[in-house]
């Protein structure tokens with residue numbers, strides 16, 4: 001029987017167990033220890049921008065703490081890219097603040113700088129200046145950082161970069177996750193590297209990092225007894241998870257290469273099919289890790305009837321996972337009353353784009369199965385050879 005082809009599954013490197021065994025041997029089975037420190041150092045070295053990293057239990061936790069450190073509180077407004085995973089927006093609501101959603105632009109599918117500026121000016125004219133801006137690098141694609149950073153600076157609003165999907169991506173040579181006042185990373189099982197579950201907050205000062213560690217370990221004041229003058233959280237990363245992370249950091253460059261190869265594989269398949277595009281960098285300023293490869297289908301130009309649906313169902317029949325892209329937050333029932341700025345770019349992309357199996361661990365056999373389905377669906381008889 002053929003095995004299921006996953007969209008994005010964990011791809012271990014080999015040394016993860018070594019670090020876990022060290023943790024067991026030294027009895028560091030706790031949310032602190034040498035692997036936590038080591039993993040943070042590995043990330044700081046990789047990001048290479050003089051950053052300080054706090055390893056946490058999830059990317060969502062990192063966003064929550066980033067918002068707290070930006071002083072977001074009840075009744076505030078926070079600007080957030082609409083096309084993203086719900087975890088980008090949920091922490092705004094945890095704090096009793098209100099998300100204000102922004103449309104995408106067509107080049108990177110990320111936050112549209114024009115709509116961002118319009119939103120800030122309109123919110124200010126209504127009497128409320130947004131407290132923070134959350135920009136996302138969707139599927140690994142860097143957002144238009146120069147434009148967005150300059151707007152954030154013009155209005156003096158802190159930027160939080162949700163780089164959960166973009167570890168290993170770069171904008172003008174600089175690592176994603178290092179652009180804003182804070183960056184957040186995720187090591188969930190489906191991300192480019194995993195700690196089974198986990199995340200990190202990328203800071204630009206030791207004080208910001210120490211504050212994140214303080215809040216993530218129940219906000220204990222410096223006293224022999226348990227003393228608290230702030231609300232704390234249990235968000236620190238376990239030393240066992242961090243051991244997995246250290247093993248994964250040894251192969252991160254290979255994982256980026258593997259994902260980018262999947263992107264080339266799909267680009268090659270689709271290059272002569274009319275009405276079909278693989279989501280790609282607009283120019284050489286952008287370097288995506290291509291965490292997920294995404295196909296956009298214009299059914300007025302293909303013989304398909306419902307954009308991606310024929311392809312999705314054909315994959316399903318062959319036990320190959322594919323998924324529509326994130327449904328924009330402003331179209332989600334839970335956020336139907338939230339303010340929204342922009343047009344229909346995100347909505348249109350949602351209607352015609354499908355995420356394709358993108359793991360760095362897909363075999364040649366699995367890639368051949370994927371290619372066959374795609375070529376059958378687009379009834380393209382072009383000779384095709386499996387790429388290395």
Ligand SMILES: *Cc1c(COP(=O)(O)O)cnc(C)c1O
Pocket residue numbers: 057058059060061084085087088136162164165185186187188197198199
């Ligand atoms: C995965 C993801 C998150 C959340 O990270 P977790 O580690 O799963 O909490 C946040 N934002 C985006 C864009 C993500 O893809």
